[in-house]
Amino acid sequence: MEYNRFCDDNYKNWLKTTESLIILRSHIRDFVENETDTHHRDLREKIRNVFKDDICNSKCDLKKTKEPCEKCTHWKDTILQHHTSKRQAVHWDNCTPHLWPSEKWEVAKVYMPRGHKNHRRFEEFDIAAILNLMSNCKHFKKFVAGQCITKVIEARNQLMHSPDFRLSTEDREKHWRNVLALAESLKRYVPELENLKDDVNKFNRILEKQLGRVLDKSGDKEKPDDVESMKELSKFLDKEQQALKEKIEFLAQRYEEDKEPGLKEELLGLKSFFDQNKDLLEKLKPQIDHLKQIEEKVEKHGQQISVLNNRVDQLERVTNDPIFAGDPLKFKNHLYEMARKYTWTEPVFSEILDASGYTGQVEINGQKFTGTQVCNSKKSAHQEVAKIALEEIQKQPQNFPREQPSIHPDTQSDSSTSSSFTSLSTGSVFYGSVTVTLNSEVMSKESFSEAPEATESAYKEVASLFHLETPLKGVFYKTLVLEYFDKYNFPVPIEELDKDQSEKIICKLKLIGNFKFEEKEGSAKKKQAMQQAAKVALHDLSGVLRCSKPEAEGNYIGLLKETLEARSLGSPSYDVVEIKRGSGGEPVAHVPVKASPQTSRKLQAASEGSATPIPIVSSAISLNAESRDPSPQPSLRKVARVEHPVPVKASPQTSRKLQTASEGSATSIPIVSSAISLNAESRDSSPQPSLRKVARVEHPEIEKLMNVFALKPPSVTVDSMKIEENFLCTVTIRLDKYSFENKATHSSKKEAVRKTYLILGCAIGIFEPDIDESKSTMLVKQHFSQKNSDHPLEDVGKESPFFCTLKDISCSCVYEGQGASVEKARQEAFQKALCKLAPLFGYKSVPKTSSAKESEDQLTAMVTKSGLDAPLCSVNDPLHKATIQLKFQDYTLENTGQASRKIARNQLSARILGLLGEKTDTLSARNCLDEWFKQKGLPQPVFEDKEETDDKKKNLGARAKFSVSLSCSHPDWEESMDKAVEKLVKELQHRFENLTD
Structure with missing residues (x-):
C-alpha cells in the first residue's frame, strides 16, 4: 500500500518536527546572512588596524601548514576571540584560511561542526550548522540567549540520530515549544518569524490530509484526485524527501568519519525504512547510492584494520613483558x-x-x-x-x-643524596638548579556566574597542581598561588575569562615562561647536584606535567627530559653553584654560576663564617611531615629560639619589629607579609637536625591561654606564628574634557552609540564587559547625573558605516589594588588602571610588567600622551592579621555521660571539628571528621568506647586520639598588630573551648 508510513504517528511526529526546523532555517536566512556579513566586516576592520593589506599571499592551509603566515595567524587569533567556548574543539579543517579576508562564510564555518569544507553559500548549510554558528559566535549573543539555541540544537540532534525516523508525541511537543521560544526571542530582529507558526501548522494540515487519503484508499473509498490536490501532494512529498535527504547526508558524513556509536543501528534502521517504502527509493537514489559507497569504503577499511589487529595480537602473543608492568x-x-x-x-x-x-x-x-x-x-x-x-x-x-x-x-635508598652529606665537611659542595620552560593551561573545573569565583576556582586548581595546602581562613587561593610564584620568581599566571554555552564564566590560567627549581642540601659532585635539582623539578611539577612523583632513586635528569619531550616542551637547562671548603669544614671560597637570589644569600651566609648556613626567606611557610628534604629525628625536635630573623622586602613596621628582635629580644617570631602554606612536599629544605627549632610563643596572652587549657609539649607545640599585612593602594586618573573616538564601524547609529558607551563604562568602572549592551548608554548617563557632571556629547556620522565619538568627558577614574606589600598593592592598582583604560586611549591591550614602577611609567605615558595629568597614587596604612600554627601530636580527647556510644562518638567528632574551625551538624559529625582527615591525607583519629557505672547508672562515652596541624586566625583584618593578636587570642579561646566536655 502506497504512503502507509503516514499511518504511523511517531513517523508523523518526526516529519513535523524536522519540517519545523527547515521552515525556521528559511525564515532566519536574511538575518543570518546580514549579521554574518556584519561580523566579517568587524573582524576585517580589526585586522586592517594591524595590516594595511590583509590578503594572504601564501595560500595557507591549516592541514598542510602547521604555522600559517602572520596575517592568517592574526585572523585565526581574532576569530578565536569571538568563539564562545574555547574548550569545545574548533573545526579549523572546515575553512580555507587565505579566503578569510574575502569570504564571510569561510569565517562562519569556524563556528560550525565539521563537514562543511566545500560549502560556500547559505543554501549549503543545514539548520545544525546555522544554529551552531549562532551559538558559538559571540556576535549573535546580543540577539538571543544561548540556552534557546542549545535546546533547538538538541532537538535537531535527536531527530538526526533516530534510527527509524520516529519521535514520540511528548518529544515533538517539547521540541516545538523550544522552536517557538527561539522564534519569540528573535522576533524583534527577524519579523518573518511572525509567520513561523502558521507555516508549520499549514504543513501539519497537509500531512494529516495525506493520512486521510491513505485511509480512504485502504477502505476502498478512493476519491477522485483533482489537479490542485495532486499539486499539493507533490509539494508535500518534495518536502518529505528534503527532510529524508538531510538525514541520509548526516548519516553518510558520520559513517565516513566513523567516530560515533550507534551508526550500525541507524544504518540498519534506514535500510528497513526504505524496504517498507519503495516509492522513496527512486526519488532518493543518488543519496542512497552515495551512502552505500561510503559504507563499502568503510567496510574495506575495517577489514584492513582487522588484519592489522590480528598482526598486533600475534606480536603480543610472541612477546610477554610482565617485568614492565610497574615502571x-x-x-x-x-x-x-x-x-x-x-x-x-x-x-x-x-x-x-x-x-x-x-x-x-x-x-x-x-x-x-x-x-x-x-x-x-x-x-x-x-x-x-x-x-x-x-x-x-x-x-x-x-x-x-x-x-x-x-x-x-x-x-629504594637514594645513594646520591646520602653520599652528598658525607662529603660536605671537606672539599667542594655543589648546589644545582634547573630551569624548565612551561606552556601549560589550567582551567576552572566548573563555570560560575561571577568572574571572581571562576578565577578563584582556577587558582585552586593551580594550588593543587603545585602541592600547596589549603590556605588559611580569609586567604584566597589566588593570594596563595601568587605569593608562592613571587617567592620563587615564577612567571605570573596569565588570566583569561570566557563564557560557556550557558553564559557562565570560565577562567583559564596560562603557565608560560621559565620556572627555576633548586636543590638546597648540596651534593659532592656536579652531576649529583643536577640530579637533585631535576628531582625537585619532577616533584614540584608532577601535577602540572601529569606524571608520577620521583622515586627515591633514579635517573632524574633523564626522566625530566623524557617527561618534557613527551609534552612537546623544550629541554631543561642546568646551572651549578660550587662552594669550596677547607680541611676544617669552613667555607674558603664560593663560585656562583647564575645563582638564584636564595642561593646567593645562602652562599653569602656560608662565606661569612656560619658553621651551618640557614636559608632566610620572606614568606611564612608551614611544612608538614612529608617534606621533600630530610626531617630531623624525633629526639632532636626541641623548642628553641630563632636568634637572627632577617627581613627581606619587609614593610616599615615589620622592619622595626625585626630590628628590635635582632637587638636583644629573647625570642623573636618571624613576622612576614605573605600567606603561603605549603604541604609536606614543600620545596624549602629544613635546617640540619641539630638546628631544627620551634619558635616559642612571644605573646603572654597566648601563652596563658595555652596554660589554662593544659596545652604543652610534646602533645601540643607551636610551629610558627606570623603577622600578615595587607596594603591598599588607590590610583586616580582625572579625565578633563577628554574625547574618545571609537574607530570601530557599525551598521546603525544606535549600535555605534551603544558600543561606544559600553567601552567608556567599562573603562571608568561603572560596569563589567559582560553587561547587557542595551543598558550601557543609560547606566553611563545615570552615573554622570549622580556625580552632578555633564553628560558626554555624542557625535555620530551620517552615513553607513557609522562611527561614534564621545566628547567633553569629565570624571575621575579610581582603581584599587591590594597586596602583602606596598609594591604589590601599587602594581595591582596600576595594572587594573592599564587594563581598564587601554581601550579608552586607543589600545587593544597592553603588556603586563614585572614591577609597580614599570606599570606606573606605562600608565603615565599613556595618560600624558592624551594631554591629561599624570595619575595620582596613594597607599593606606596596612591592615594586619595574626595567624598561629599549632601541632597536636597523639592528643587525646574524651567525653562521658552520653545516651549511646554512637552519640558519644558524634559529639566527640563535633568537638574535634570545632577545634579545627569547621562547623557541622552533630548528628553527622563522625562522617564529616573522617572526610576532613581523608581530604588532608592524614591518619584517621582512633576512637575507643568508654563505659562507667555511677549509682547503678551506666555512663557511656568515647575517647579519641589524633594528630593534626592546626592553623588559627581571626578572619578580619585589623588596623594594628596588637589588635590582630587580640582577635587571634579570642579566636583561639573559642577553638580551645571544644577541648572541654
Whole structure:
C-alpha cells in the first residue's frame, strides 16, 4: 500500500518536527546572512588596524601548514576571540584560511561542526550548522540567549540520530515549544518569524490530509484526485524527501568519519525504512547510492584494520613483558645511572629487527648484552636488555670499587643524596638548579556566574597542581598561588575569562615562561647536584606535567627530559653553584654560576663564617611531615629560639619589629607579609637536625591561654606564628574634557552609540564587559547625573558605516589594588588602571610588567600622551592579621555521660571539628571528621568506647586520639598588630573551648 508510513504517528511526529526546523532555517536566512556579513566586516576592520593589506599571499592551509603566515595567524587569533567556548574543539579543517579576508562564510564555518569544507553559500548549510554558528559566535549573543539555541540544537540532534525516523508525541511537543521560544526571542530582529507558526501548522494540515487519503484508499473509498490536490501532494512529498535527504547526508558524513556509536543501528534502521517504502527509493537514489559507497569504503577499511589487529595480537602473543608492568622506564634509567656513578662511558643501545619485532642490544663498560625476548617496540626492547645488563653486571664484583655499594633496579635508598652529606665537611659542595620552560593551561573545573569565583576556582586548581595546602581562613587561593610564584620568581599566571554555552564564566590560567627549581642540601659532585635539582623539578611539577612523583632513586635528569619531550616542551637547562671548603669544614671560597637570589644569600651566609648556613626567606611557610628534604629525628625536635630573623622586602613596621628582635629580644617570631602554606612536599629544605627549632610563643596572652587549657609539649607545640599585612593602594586618573573616538564601524547609529558607551563604562568602572549592551548608554548617563557632571556629547556620522565619538568627558577614574606589600598593592592598582583604560586611549591591550614602577611609567605615558595629568597614587596604612600554627601530636580527647556510644562518638567528632574551625551538624559529625582527615591525607583519629557505672547508672562515652596541624586566625583584618593578636587570642579561646566536655 502506497504512503502507509503516514499511518504511523511517531513517523508523523518526526516529519513535523524536522519540517519545523527547515521552515525556521528559511525564515532566519536574511538575518543570518546580514549579521554574518556584519561580523566579517568587524573582524576585517580589526585586522586592517594591524595590516594595511590583509590578503594572504601564501595560500595557507591549516592541514598542510602547521604555522600559517602572520596575517592568517592574526585572523585565526581574532576569530578565536569571538568563539564562545574555547574548550569545545574548533573545526579549523572546515575553512580555507587565505579566503578569510574575502569570504564571510569561510569565517562562519569556524563556528560550525565539521563537514562543511566545500560549502560556500547559505543554501549549503543545514539548520545544525546555522544554529551552531549562532551559538558559538559571540556576535549573535546580543540577539538571543544561548540556552534557546542549545535546546533547538538538541532537538535537531535527536531527530538526526533516530534510527527509524520516529519521535514520540511528548518529544515533538517539547521540541516545538523550544522552536517557538527561539522564534519569540528573535522576533524583534527577524519579523518573518511572525509567520513561523502558521507555516508549520499549514504543513501539519497537509500531512494529516495525506493520512486521510491513505485511509480512504485502504477502505476502498478512493476519491477522485483533482489537479490542485495532486499539486499539493507533490509539494508535500518534495518536502518529505528534503527532510529524508538531510538525514541520509548526516548519516553518510558520520559513517565516513566513523567516530560515533550507534551508526550500525541507524544504518540498519534506514535500510528497513526504505524496504517498507519503495516509492522513496527512486526519488532518493543518488543519496542512497552515495551512502552505500561510503559504507563499502568503510567496510574495506575495517577489514584492513582487522588484519592489522590480528598482526598486533600475534606480536603480543610472541612477546610477554610482565617485568614492565610497574615502571617501563626504570631499567634503562638505572643503567645510565650506574654508568655515571662509576664514571663509565654511557651505554649505547641498538636493536635487531626481524619479522616479529625487535630484540635489544646494549654496550656498556666494554661488555655487550643481547636481549632474550622479541618486543613490540624499540623502547620495550631497550628496557628488556637493560634489565639483563643490570643483573649480569651485578654478578661481576670486579666492576665495582670496594667502598661503592652495588646498584639494583629495585633498590629504594637514594645513594646520591646520602653520599652528598658525607662529603660536605671537606672539599667542594655543589648546589644545582634547573630551569624548565612551561606552556601549560589550567582551567576552572566548573563555570560560575561571577568572574571572581571562576578565577578563584582556577587558582585552586593551580594550588593543587603545585602541592600547596589549603590556605588559611580569609586567604584566597589566588593570594596563595601568587605569593608562592613571587617567592620563587615564577612567571605570573596569565588570566583569561570566557563564557560557556550557558553564559557562565570560565577562567583559564596560562603557565608560560621559565620556572627555576633548586636543590638546597648540596651534593659532592656536579652531576649529583643536577640530579637533585631535576628531582625537585619532577616533584614540584608532577601535577602540572601529569606524571608520577620521583622515586627515591633514579635517573632524574633523564626522566625530566623524557617527561618534557613527551609534552612537546623544550629541554631543561642546568646551572651549578660550587662552594669550596677547607680541611676544617669552613667555607674558603664560593663560585656562583647564575645563582638564584636564595642561593646567593645562602652562599653569602656560608662565606661569612656560619658553621651551618640557614636559608632566610620572606614568606611564612608551614611544612608538614612529608617534606621533600630530610626531617630531623624525633629526639632532636626541641623548642628553641630563632636568634637572627632577617627581613627581606619587609614593610616599615615589620622592619622595626625585626630590628628590635635582632637587638636583644629573647625570642623573636618571624613576622612576614605573605600567606603561603605549603604541604609536606614543600620545596624549602629544613635546617640540619641539630638546628631544627620551634619558635616559642612571644605573646603572654597566648601563652596563658595555652596554660589554662593544659596545652604543652610534646602533645601540643607551636610551629610558627606570623603577622600578615595587607596594603591598599588607590590610583586616580582625572579625565578633563577628554574625547574618545571609537574607530570601530557599525551598521546603525544606535549600535555605534551603544558600543561606544559600553567601552567608556567599562573603562571608568561603572560596569563589567559582560553587561547587557542595551543598558550601557543609560547606566553611563545615570552615573554622570549622580556625580552632578555633564553628560558626554555624542557625535555620530551620517552615513553607513557609522562611527561614534564621545566628547567633553569629565570624571575621575579610581582603581584599587591590594597586596602583602606596598609594591604589590601599587602594581595591582596600576595594572587594573592599564587594563581598564587601554581601550579608552586607543589600545587593544597592553603588556603586563614585572614591577609597580614599570606599570606606573606605562600608565603615565599613556595618560600624558592624551594631554591629561599624570595619575595620582596613594597607599593606606596596612591592615594586619595574626595567624598561629599549632601541632597536636597523639592528643587525646574524651567525653562521658552520653545516651549511646554512637552519640558519644558524634559529639566527640563535633568537638574535634570545632577545634579545627569547621562547623557541622552533630548528628553527622563522625562522617564529616573522617572526610576532613581523608581530604588532608592524614591518619584517621582512633576512637575507643568508654563505659562507667555511677549509682547503678551506666555512663557511656568515647575517647579519641589524633594528630593534626592546626592553623588559627581571626578572619578580619585589623588596623594594628596588637589588635590582630587580640582577635587571634579570642579566636583561639573559642577553638580551645571544644577541648572541654
